[in-house]
Amino acid sequence: MKNLIISFDLGTGGNKASLYNTEGECLASAFEPYETHYPRVGWHEQAPQDWWQAVVASTKKLLALSKVDVRDITALGISGHSLGAVPVDRGGRLLREYTPIWSDIRAQDQAADFFSRVDAGHWYSITGNGFPAACYTVFKVMWYRDHEPEMFSRVDKILGTKDYINYRLTGVMKTDRSYASGTGIYNLLGQKYEEDFIAASGLPAQLWPEITASTDVLGRLTTAAARELGLDEASLVVCGGVDNSCMALGAKNTRDGRVYTSLGSSAWIAVSSTKPVLDTLYKPYVFAHVIPGMYTSAVSIFSAGTAYNWVKDNLCQDLVAEAASSGEDVYLLMNREAAKAPVGSNKLLFNPSLAGGNSQDPNVHLRGAYVGLDLKHGQPELIRAAMEGIAMNLRLRLDLLRKYTWLEDEILFVGGGAKSRFYLGIFADVFNARVIKSTIDQDAAALGAAALAAVGCGIWEDFSRIDDIHKTVEVVEPVEENSEVYERLLPVFENCTDSLARLGEMLMGID
Numbered sequence: 001m002k003n004l005i006i007s008f009d010l011g012t013g014g015n016k017a018s019l020y021n022t023e024g025e026c027l028a029s030a031f032e033p034y035e036t037h038y039p040r041v042g043w044h045e046q047a048p049q050d051w052w053q054a055v056v057a058s059t060k061k062l063l064a065l066s067k068v069d070v071r072d073i074t075a076l077g078i079s080g081h082s083l084g085a086v087p088v089d090r091g092g093r094l095l096r097e098y099t100p101i102w103s104d105i106r107a108q109d110q111a112a113d114f115f116s117r118v119d120a121g122h123w124y125s126i127t128g129n130g131f132p133a134a135c136y137t138v139f140k141v142m143w144y145r146d147h148e149p150e151m152f153s154r155v156d157k158i159l160g161t162k163d164y165i166n167y168r169l170t171g172v173m174k175t176d177r178s179y180a181s182g183t184g185i186y187n188l189l190g191q192k193y194e195e196d197f198i199a200a201s202g203l204p205a206q207l208w209p210e211i212t213a214s215t216d217v218l219g220r221l222t223t224a225a226a227r228e229l230g231l232d233e234a235s236l237v238v239c240g241g242v243d244n245s246c247m248a249l250g251a252k253n254t255r256d257g258r259v260y261t262s263l264g265s266s267a268w269i270a271v272s273s274t275k276p277v278l279d280t281l282y283k284p285y286v287f288a289h290v291i292p293g294m295y296t297s298a299v300s301i302f303s304a305g306t307a308y309n310w311v312k313d314n315l316c317q318d319l320v321a322e323a324a325s326s327g328e329d330v331y332l333l334m335n336r337e338a339a340k341a342p343v344g345s346n347k348l349l350f351n352p353s354l355a356g357g358n359s360q361d362p363n364v365h366l367r368g369a370y371v372g373l374d375l376k377h378g379q380p381e382l383i384r385a386a387m388e389g390i391a392m393n394l395r396l397r398l399d400l401l402r403k404y405t406w407l408e409d410e411i412l413f414v415g416g417g418a419k420s421r422f423y424l425g426i427f428a429d430v431f432n433a434r435v436i437k438s439t440i441d442q443d444a445a446a447l448g449a450a451a452l453a454a455v456g457c458g459i460w461e462d463f464s465r466i467d468d469i470h471k472t473v474e475v476v477e478p479v480e481e482n483s484e485v486y487e488r489l490l491p492v493f494e495n496c497t498d499s500l501a502r503l504g505e506m507l508m509g510i511d
Contacts, residue, residue, distance in 0.1 A: 003459050004068060006231075007449035008055055008078040010162055011243065012036065012101065015051065017058035018443065019066050019073075020450040022459055024469040026443060027068075030061035037098060042105045045098035048086050048164050055165055059229045070232045076169065076221075077238045077453030079246035079445040080162025082182045082287070083131070085140040090156040092167060096148075100140050101161075102182075105132055107139035110146065114139065117200045121280045126197075128181065128188050128276050128286025128297070130359050136184030138201050145203065158207050162240050169237045170219040175209045178245035181288040183208065188276050188288060188295065214241040214290035215456035238456035241290035246448030247414070248272055248289060248296040250440060252470055254463050257408045259401070260444075261394065261427070263417030266355075267304035269398050270296050277404045283359035284400065290452055291463065297405075299360050299397035304390050305417055307352035307368060311386045315379065334383050335422045341380035343429070344485045348372050348381045349493055350389030351500055360397055362501035365508050371496045387423055391430035392486065392493045398431060410434040412470075414444045421474055429482035430490075437474040 004027075009016040014033035018026050034050040037043075063070065083102035087095040100106065111133040115123070123129070129136050137158065145152045159167060160179045167173050180186045185197040185208070198205050212218075218237045226233040240246070251260040253272035261269045271277065276286040277297035286297045312320065316334060323330035349371040357366030370385065401407060411433050413424060418437050428435040440447055447469065454460040 002072050003074045004072045005450045005453045005459070006059065006062065006073055006076045007446045007453065008076070008162075008165065009243075009446040009449060010051060010055070010078060010080040010165060011445070012081050015054040015058050016446060017055070017062045018446045018450065019062055019068060020447075020454075022454070024447065024450065024454070024465055026446070028062055028066040029443075029446070030058045030065055032058040032061070036101065040106070044101050044104040046101050047098050048094055049097070051161065051165060052168050056228055059231070063230055070230065071234070073231060073235050074459065075236045075238055075453040075457040077449040077451075077456070078162045078165055078240035079243045079449040080160060080165065080179065080240065082160075082179070082242045082244060083135055083137055084159070084161035084164070085137045085144070086159040086161070086164045087144060087151065087155045088157055088159060088164070088167070088173075089154045092171070092173070095151050095154055102135060104140065105134040107134040107143040110134070110139040110142035114142070114200055118197065123197065124280055124283060125278055126187050126194060127184060128278055128284075128295070129184055130283035130285030132359070133184070137182065138184035138197070138203070141203055141207065142201055155207060157209050159209060160242070162242075163209060166218055166237060166239065169221055169225045171222050172218040173209050174212050174218060174239060176214040176216075176239045176241055176290070177211055177288040178214055178241040178290050180211050181286070182242060186288070188286060191288070212239055213292065214239050214245075214452050217456055236457050238453040240449050240452055242287055243445050244270065244287045244298065245290045245296050246452070247445040248448070249291065249451055249463065249466065250444035250446065250448035251412055251414055252466055253296060254291060254466060257406045259407045260412040260414060263304055263413055263415040265305040266300060266302050267390070267394055267415070267417070268298045268300035269394060269401060269411075270298035271401050271405060271407055272296050273405050275405070277401060279400065279404065282400055290448065297401070299400055300358060301352065301390070301393050301397065302355040302358055303352045303368065304394075307354045307390060308386055308417075310354055311383060315382050331420065335420055337380050338384035338387060339422060341384040343482045344489055345381040345385040345388060346374070346377060348374070348377050348385040349489070349496055350385040351493070351497055352386065352390045352393055353500070357501060360400065362498050363505055365504035366497065366501040367504045369496075369500055387426050388430065388486070389493070391427050392490060393497075395430050395490065396494060396497075410436055413437050414441055416442065421476065424474060424476045428476040428478045430486045432478050432483040432487070434478070435476045436472055438470040438472050440470055
């Protein structure tokens with residue numbers, strides 16, 4: 001079997017190595033986890049050496065599982081979690097054992113310093129960087145300079161997560177447009193680093209790696225990398241992309257207006273378009289797509305699965321115990337219980353913002369709550385309201401995207417939360433849109449990375465095959481009368497969100 005591809009999905013929790021054939025079929029996959037360390041409040045760190053060891057271990061597991069002839073592996077592609085800041089010296093040696101990952105917000109002072117010279121609204125309109133500013137790479141590097149000057153004096157390049165792995169594979173230090181668009185100094189429309197922002201940061205321009213296309217071949221495996229991985233040196237390595245954009249590619253977001261929802265611990269809705277979706281008030285976060293000339297713009301909520309798990313752990317201990325004794329899935333038991341409640345949960349609302357608000361919320365101090373709790377409400381309403389609240393919170397985000405760009409009338413759902421048809425039905429009704437689920441599910445980023453390798457090495461002519469790879473397993477149409485109920489509840493939910501944000505701000509002022 002010739003022209004096989006290995007894709008690496010370098011996620012926040014670990015690396016998944018997957019083997020694909022020329023038809024885009026996943027033949028096998030293997031996962032290897034790594035840890036996130038939290039040495040101080042706001043510091044979220046991982047060890048790049050752990051990423052590499054996870055790539056090695058998952059590849060060896062994959063080869064043992066698939067029993068493939070390594071000479072048949074033509075190419076490797078990678079998707080990597082965003083906003084990495086890996087400092088290496090001129091010889092490519094790591095200068096920090098642990099480096100901040102995307103959610104690290106230690107660089108608050110550095111961001112404030114930058115914005116004393118650069119208008120924040122102008123910066124956002126150029127970069128599309130809608131996460132809290134301190135998350136972005138340039139500010140993390142400014143933090144290195146300010147707090148670790150001796151180490152910083154030896155830095156030659158700052159690499160992203162997947163770019164560090166690519167360096168270990170090939171000896172080449174480059175990045176692609178999608179990953180560069182999360183540095184905080186990338187001009188989305190200009191498709192290049194913005195010189196004014198580099199100057200405002202006070203950092204040397206040569207720190208930032210050369211930008212190339214996501215499908216460009218960086219080179220072949222080095223002898224050392226091939227030996228460590230158990231692969232053939234003839235295998236080519238394609239540059240790959242940031243996880244958000246690889247997931248968009250793998251989720252069929254290959255043309256204007258295509259939209260998908262990722263439903264996991266957090267959740268987001270992303271649309272692909274030839275123009276970025278920018279709003280200086282609500283700040284959708286935008287990445288350059290791995291497809292040239294396109295962008296993937298997203299809105300999110302910080303708590304989706306985490307909020308639902310909180311309900312399970314704190315309000316459904318009887319169902320947890322029943323699942324443990326019967327062997328049934330506790331989430332199926334929760335679905336069964338929730339189905340006993342009517343649409344709208346007898347006017348019980350749940351805001352799922354247990355992890356706080358983001359840029360699409362009134363403020364970061366927003367916290368979750370049940371609203372309208374009554375003596376008539378029981379466990380069915382408590383569970384169903386949580387599911388409806390997650391859906392309504394995402395619906396408000398969806399409306400923001402609809403305000404700025406055209407969306408197709410069906411939405412692909414991926415992620416662990418998309419397993420339940422009952423839950424998908426709630427989303428279809430709340431979104432008032434057709435919801436679909438395909439066989440790709442949680443493998444969208446892995447498929448996207450494999451597709452980049454396939455096109456980059458000439459195995460595929462373009463990305464049009466991705467549509468055929470998706471096999472629909474669920475299609476859920478909105479029920480008109482249910483959607484009407486949610487349309488009446490939605491302004492109440494939005495009003496409650498505003499009130500909870502104000503209350504959260506007041507609570508923050510109490511010692």
